[in-house]
Amino acid sequence: MLKQTLEEGRKLADAALERLLPPAEQRPTSIHAAMRHSVFAGGKRIRPILCMEAGRDVSGNLPAGIEELGAGLEMLHTYSLIHDDLPALDNDDLRRGRPTCHKVFGEAIAILAGDALQTQAYEVFAGLRCPAEARVKIIEEIAKGTGTVNGMIGGQVVDLEAERIKPDAGTLEYIHRSKTAALITASLVSGGIYGGGSPEQIRSLRDFGQAIGLAFQIVDDILDLTQSSEQLGKTAGKDVASEKATYPALFGLDESRRKAAILLDSANRALDGVGASANVLKGLGRFLIERQN
Amino acid sequence: MLKQTLEEGRKLADAALERLLPPAEQRPTSIHAAMRHSVFAGGKRIRPILCMEAGRDVSGNLPAGIEELGAGLEMLHTYSLIHDDLPALDNDDLRRGRPTCHKVFGEAIAILAGDALQTQAYEVFAGLRCPAEARVKIIEEIAKGTGTVNGMIGGQVVDLEAERIKPDAGTLEYIHRSKTAALITASLVSGGIYGGGSPEQIRSLRDFGQAIGLAFQIVDDILDLTQSSEQLGKTAGKDVASEKATYPALFGLDESRRKAAILLDSANRALDGVGASANVLKGLGRFLIERQN
Numbered sequence: 001m002l003k004q005t006l007e008e009g010r011k012l013a014d015a016a017l018e019r020l021l022p023p024a025e026q027r028p029t030s031i032h033a034a035m036r037h038s039v040f041a042g043g044k045r046i047r048p049i050l051c052m053e054a055g056r057d058v059s060g061n062l063p064a065g066i067e068e069l070g071a072g073l074e075m076l077h078t079y080s081l082i083h084d085d086l087p088a089l090d091n092d093d094l095r096r097g098r099p100t101c102h103k104v105f106g107e108a109i110a111i112l113a114g115d116a117l118q119t120q121a122y123e124v125f126a127g128l129r130c131p132a133e134a135r136v137k138i139i140e141e142i143a144k145g146t147g148t149v150n151g152m153i154g155g156q157v158v159d160l161e162a163e164r165i166k167p168d169a170g171t172l173e174y175i176h177r178s179k180t181a182a183l184i185t186a187s188l189v190s191g192g193i194y195g196g197g198s199p200e201q202i203r204s205l206r207d208f209g210q211a212i213g214l215a216f217q218i219v220d221d222i223l224d225l226t227q228s229s230e231q232l233g234k235t236a237g238k239d240v241a242s243e244k245a246t247y248p249a250l251f252g253l254d255e256s257r258r259k260a261a262i263l264l265d266s267a268n269r270a271l272d273g274v275g276a277s278a279n280v281l282k283g284l285g286r287f288l289i290e291r292q293n
Numbered sequence: 294m295l296k297q298t299l300e301e302g303r304k305l306a307d308a309a310l311e312r313l314l315p316p317a318e319q320r321p322t323s324i325h326a327a328m329r330h331s332v333f334a335g336g337k338r339i340r341p342i343l344c345m346e347a348g349r350d351v352s353g354n355l356p357a358g359i360e361e362l363g364a365g366l367e368m369l370h371t372y373s374l375i376h377d378d379l380p381a382l383d384n385d386d387l388r389r390g391r392p393t394c395h396k397v398f399g400e401a402i403a404i405l406a407g408d409a410l411q412t413q414a415y416e417v418f419a420g421l422r423c424p425a426e427a428r429v430k431i432i433e434e435i436a437k438g439t440g441t442v443n444g445m446i447g448g449q450v451v452d453l454e455a456e457r458i459k460p461d462a463g464t465l466e467y468i469h470r471s472k473t474a475a476l477i478t479a480s481l482v483s484g485g486i487y488g489g490g491s492p493e494q495i496r497s498l499r500d501f502g503q504a505i506g507l508a509f510q511i512v513d514d515i516l517d518l519t520q521s522s523e524q525l526g527k528t529a530g531k532d533v534a535s536e537k538a539t540y541p542a543l544f545g546l547d548e549s550r551r552k553a554a555i556l557l558d559s560a561n562r563a564l565d566g567v568g569a570s571a572n573v574l575k576g577l578g579r580f581l582i583e584r585q586n
Binding site: 022120156158 | 315319320321323324325328372376379381382399400401402404405407408409411412413415416418419420424425426428429430432433436437439440441442444446447449450451453454
């Protein structure tokens with residue numbers, strides 16, 4: 001059941017991405033090839049799937065066209081990966097088992113491909129098949145979730161600055177909440193808005209997202225430490241090598257696992273506000289915490 | 294009269310930017326300082342001013358809150374400058390007479406500051422004080438104007454690829470139309486939409502923008518060749534040094550000046566569709582073509 005949700009969600013998101021990204025043969029071809037290289041690198045499409053399931057849960061059915069919102073979210077996630085991997089940032093050669101964007105296309109095109117995926121995402125959001133009032137709410141929610149104050153870019157900045165200084169638990173939580181949980185939360189909330197969710201449902205989705213998003217990043221830290229590069233499809237052990245701030249580094253592996261489990265519990269409790277239908281989201285949450293890559 | 298328009302427009306745009314950008318002391322401070330360093334570096338605020346005057350022309354008055362749209366456009370322009378100046382792209386140390394963002398804050402923060410200005414711009418657009426229907430139209434227009442197909446990023450890509458190969462006139466026109474004219478056009482058209490302009494007025498603003506935007510970039514090429522770094526506030530003679538594709542390189546100075554003058558004429562003719570009030574936009578067009586820096 002969960003496997004089917006993941007598989008169908010991935011296919012829907014992939015088809016929307018294929019349709020919404022400029023074709024590879026569209027001029028200027030280099031940038032479109034670079035955007036597609038990174039978008040179609042075998043991602044699990046977690047954010048689109050969470051978005052679509054949130055929309056389904058608040059409305060009872062998968063709302064028509066919601067996969068386009070999911071595709072835009074995946075464009076934003078991919079833009080952040082391309083820029084994170086650049087030599088000036090994490091300097092990573094491998095991502096999802098393939099050479100990173102700048103290794104294939106050079107740094108200039110990789111910078112512009114990241115920029116362009118962000119731009120393309122907002123073009124997609126502006127043209128979504130829901131009322132204009134919902135579209136601007138969605139755009140505001142997502143821009144905040146990926147911005148500097150408590151969003152993705154802010155988390156990335158503090159993460160960079162925390163290398164080589166040992167951050168305290170509060171700083172580490174800020175990094176993880178902003179860098180990862182904020183876009184996961186925005187994915188769930190925007191899916192709920194698209195599906196016409198009530199304020200109470202939206203609040204539940206937000207609470208679920210914040211808990212599951214933080215747990216997701218804690219698990220990411222654990223996997224970086226315990227899995228091989230082959231298992232992860234990206235360079236393992238990078239966090240230790242770069243003395244990066246992680247939960248296992250600060251709390252140890254066991255305590256990190258315990259924290260992730262507690263967050264999963266509280267995420268599930270938050271879903272009681274969405275309604276009886278939220279079993280798929282609960283399953284997705286458990287899957288994200290128990291995954292091995 | 295024109296001087297007053299420019300001065301008042303700049304002040305309005307600056308005040309909106311001050312209000313809409315996170316304060317420098319907001320955590321994470323480094324990125325907010327970097328965003329502000331580049332935004333408040335003495336720009337002329339051409340795009341906000343064109344946007345505001347377009348809104349005034351279609352509606353008879355300066356529409357309330359339109360300076361926020363202008364501020365968002367300036368954020369997008371500044372993001373493109375920060376990324377253009379990076380070592381992997383144009384590798385420029387000087388911009389508007391000040392050290393470029395990466396020279397002061399390092400490459401990582403400069404990349405993220407550019408990203409963040411784009412994100413912040415869309416948050417601003419989503420919250421504009423005009424009907425949601427107009428806001429999504431504005432966002433779509435601006436995303437297209439800054440995108441890869443016929444927009445700013447596309448122009449930048451072809452421009453990069455045209456270094457060291459001599460582009461033909463068609464390619465050069467594509468570069469200039471996409472890299473510069475598209476965002477100038479989007480500024481005028483979005484201002485017209487904000488002001489509630491008719492389809493005919495919007496069409497006239499689009500024609501004006503395409504002509505004046507191309508002329509603007511031709512004049513930029515001419516100034517790079519004929520003015521000193523001090524006069525320009527940025528490194529002069531870079532185009533020749535990097536064998537960049539420019540109008541003077543392809544057509545010579547005199548023919549380039551003649552082309553700019555012809556475009557100014559056709560820009561002014563396009564404005565007849567906006568109405569009798571478009572004298573300020575005509576004056577702005579002339580100012581952009583006759584400027585010395």
